[in-house]
Amino acid sequence: MVTHYNSQPNLALGGGCSVASLESRELPYDAYTHHLSVGESAKYASLPTQSRKSEWLAGRLAVKYLFLNRLEMSQGTQGRHWSPNLSKLSSEALGVYSPWMYQKVEVVTNNGKPSLVWCGQARSECISLSHSGSVSCASIAFGPPTVIDLETTHPRIDAFYRNNFTEAERSWAVRGAGGESTKANWFFTLLWTLKESALKLGWLNSLWNLPRIEIAGLPAPNNIGPFWHCKTMVNDFAVFTLSVKEHCRVMQVRVAVTGTRNFILTVMNPLSGVVK
Ligand SMILES: CC(C)(COP(=O)(O)OP(=O)(O)OC[C@H]1O[C@@H](n2cnc3c(N)ncnc32)[C@H](O)[C@@H]1OP(=O)(O)O)[C@@H](O)C(=O)NCCC(=O)NCCS
Numbered sequence: 001m002v003t004h005y006n007s008q009p010n011l012a013l014g015g016g017c018s019v020a021s022l023e024s025r026e027l028p029y030d031a032y033t034h035h036l037s038v039g040e041s042a043k044y045a046s047l048p049t050q051s052r053k054s055e056w057l058a059g060r061l062a063v064k065y066l067f068l069n070r071l072e073m074s075q076g077t078q079g080r081h082w083s084p085n086l087s088k089l090s091s092e093a094l095g096v097y098s099p100w101m102y103q104k105v106e107v108v109t110n111n112g113k114p115s116l117v118w119c120g121q122a123r124s125e126c127i128s129l130s131h132s133g134s135v136s137c138a139s140i141a142f143g144p145p146t147v148i149d150l151e152t153t154h155p156r157i158d159a160f161y162r163n164n165f166t167e168a169e170r171s172w173a174v175r176g177a178g179g180e181s182t183k184a185n186w187f188f189t190l191l192w193t194l195k196e197s198a199l200k201l202g203w204l205n206s207l208w209n210l211p212r213i214e215i216a217g218l219p220a221p222n223n224i225g226p227f228w229h230c231k232t233m234v235n236d237f238a239v240f241t242l243s244v245k246e247h248c249r250v251m252q253v254r255v256a257v258t259g260t261r262n263f264i265l266t267v268m269n270p271l272s273g274v275v276k
Pocket of ligand 1: 055056059109111112130131132148149196199200203204257
């Protein structure tokens with residue numbers, strides 16, 4: 001079953017899972033580097049290109065903002081229904097906190113996987129980052145590990161469709177597209193975000209193994225297809241459960257999806273441990 005949760009974007013983020021997006025190209029060049037810790041500044045300086053620097057910085061600013069916002073607001077409680085809260089950040093929103101506060105929140109990584117340190121102490125909140133085009137997204141959540149994946153829906157080479165998806169996944173996407181190739185790209189991109197999210201949850205150890213996993217229990221395409229018509233990403237998520245399968249392993253996951261014609265944002269967390 002797919003449930004839609006649609007609410008006003010809320011910068012007072014409270015509990016549950018909070019997600020923020022930030023356009024990296026809207027950030028003035030190098031204006032936010034003094035929001036980084038010493039370790040982050042060194043990493044930033046070592047990044048190879050300006051676009052990689054911009055997305056990396058935007059992701060960090062977004063997750064630091066989410067954390068500081070949570071510290072400031074009461075933690076709140078998750079309502080009866082789980083759905084992430086998405087907000088769109090800007091330079092103005094980031095300016096609510098001073099650079100030294102941003103410096104005290106550090107994003108550290110272990111084999112790429114990010115986590116938070118606040119005033120030198122590791123934090124238990126689960127964070128996740130994803131970048132696509134000029135948009136960076138970050139999430140912060142308590143409880144089960146929660147990950148995000150953001151992708152643009154541009155067409156890909158034939159081998160992408162042929163090699164990365166199972167027969168059942170392909171027929172789901174093709175049925176949902178109803179013969180429209182741009183719509184097919186959308187559904188295949190959604191499948192890809194689901195697989196990458198499973199990877200970020202630690203399900204597989206390499207991107208090359210993604211074709212081996214199958215996303216099962218997919219909802220009727222017309223329940224999530226309406227995002228395909230949207231021009232801007234809003235705080236409206238389709239929430240449903242799925243199974244991620246690989247040979248005899250199955251993981252039940254809860255998924256929230258939002259998007260536009262050009263972007264898909266997937267939020268995923270496991271409902272159960274890995275069943276062998
Ligand atoms: C993890 C991975 C799927 C990211 O996918 P992507 O679409 O290329 O990139 P996204 O923009 O969506 O996500 C990038 C973010 O993922 C996060 N990330 C990287 N590795 C991660 C991991 N193992 N687990 C969770 N998150 C991870 C990082 O925060 C990164 O952002 P940053 O570079 O600004 O810190 C990709 O890096 C990958 O396949 N890595 C190789 C396999 C791997 O690391 N496997 C380990 C699984 S245990």
